[in-house]
Amino acid sequence: MSIATFFVFHFVQIVLVESIVMWRLKWGTFRHSLVDALMMNFASILGLLLGLAPLIRGAGPFGLMLFCTYSLMVETVTLMLLERHPWKKVVSTVLIANLCSCVLLAGESFMNWADFSGLFR
Numbered sequence: 001m002s003i004a005t006f007f008v009f010h011f012v013q014i015v016l017v018e019s020i021v022m023w024r025l026k027w028g029t030f031r032h033s034l035v036d037a038l039m040m041n042f043a044s045i046l047g048l049l050l051g052l053a054p055l056i057r058g059a060g061p062f063g064l065m066l067f068c069t070y071s072l073m074v075e076t077v078t079l080m081l082l083e084r085h086p087w088k089k090v091v092s093t094v095l096i097a098n099l100c101s102c103v104l105l106a107g108e109s110f111m112n113w114a115d116f117s118g119l120f121r
Contacts, residue, residue: 010105015041017104018097025093027085036082037097040075047074064109068102 019037023030047070072094079090 011041011045013104014101017101021097021100022093025096027089027093036079036084039082040078040094043078044071044074061109064102064106067105068098071101072098 015034015037018041019030019034022028022033022037027033027036048067075098076091076094079085079094080087085093
C-alpha cells in the first residue's frame with residue numbers, strides 16, 4: 001500500500017469517527033460536525049504529509065503517540081480559530097474525538113502487528 005493510499009484511507013476513517021463523536025457531544029448538527037471534523041483533520045493531514053509522515057508510519061507505538069499528540073494540538077488550534085464554541089468545549093471535544101480515533105488506529109495497528117496464524121491450526 002502506498003503512503004498516499006495509507007493516509008487517505010485513514011483520513012476517511014478518522015473524519016467519520018470524529019464527526020460522529022462531535023455530533024454526539026452536541027457540537028452541532030451532524031453536517032456541522034462533519035464539516036468541522038473535515039477542517040480540523042485536513043489541517044492535521046497537511047502537517048503529516050509535509051513532514052511527519054515518515055516518522056509516524058513506521059514507528060509503531062511511538063509513531064501513534066506522536067500522531068495523537070500532534071493531532072490534539074493542531075485540531076484544538078483549528079477549532080479555536082473558528083471561534084464557534086468556548087475554549088472548554090473545544091478542548092474536551094477534541095480530546096474525546098481524538099481518543100476515539102487513536103483507539104481505532106491502535107486497534108488496527110495491533111491487528112496488523114499481531115500474529116494470529118497459530119489460532120486456527
